[in-house]
């Protein structure tokens with residue numbers, strides 16, 4: 001883990017939809033190169049928090065810094081983040097190669113640079129044979145590799161994952177879990193990964209933020225949370241059976 005400083009800093013972040021408060025004065029510092037998992041039951045605010053970091057939702061209060069820069073009101077594309085969703089969100093009419101290059105073409109990246117980055121991502125994710133196929137001709141696992149590749153080619157500082165493996169069967173989930181772990185070792189970038197799956201959290205995270213009702217209940221290394229949960233909720237959700 002290459003920890004040179006703070007990568008993402010969330011300061012007193014609150015978010016309400018109308019009168020309903022979903023995130024409450026939340027604070028979280030993620031170190032550079034750290035793999036943070038946001039873990040909690042459905043509806044606890046994980047996706048909302050991730051979408052605030054990505055800039056897909058406007059915060060009600062608070063500030064978000066990425067690499068020391070206040071990005072609270074920056075456009076998503078200017079934040080240096082790449083996001084991978086559960087639903088893949090690939091363009092169905094485009095080949096894998098076009099899906100990978102789309103964002104770079106829009107940004108005006110030079111053709112040979114695009115080709116270089118696609119070749120590298122395709123090699124890392126082992127999707128070279130799939131480049132001329134369309135998403136409909138791919139398995140779920142292959143689609144998710146392409147979705148990860150789209151963040152990879154953009155050379156972002158921070159990867160955000162929102163339950164990327166939830167649509168896959170158990171065997172593929174286990175396989176991709178290992179691949180994501182290896183990817184992180186290789187890239188050494190910051191990853192913020194949302195899941196409700198305890199095993200994913202335990203195997204992937206440097207630190208786990210256990211959430212309930214829009215509040216981080218505990219932020220610690222997996223073993224610490226497992227052995228010393230701070231309250232009954234955390235114990236019930238992740239702690240060792242007493």
Ligand code: ADP
Pocket residue numbers: 017022040041042043044045046047048049
């Ligand atoms: P999680 O990802 O942990 O399952 P979410 O962040 O999606 O949870 O949702 C947190 C809470 O906010 C839920 O109670 C959900 O119903 C509510 N919520 C999410 N998005 C909206 C929205 N656009 N409008 C109103 N309420 C929302």
Ligand code: MG
Pocket residue numbers: 046047048
């Ligand atoms: Mg969610």
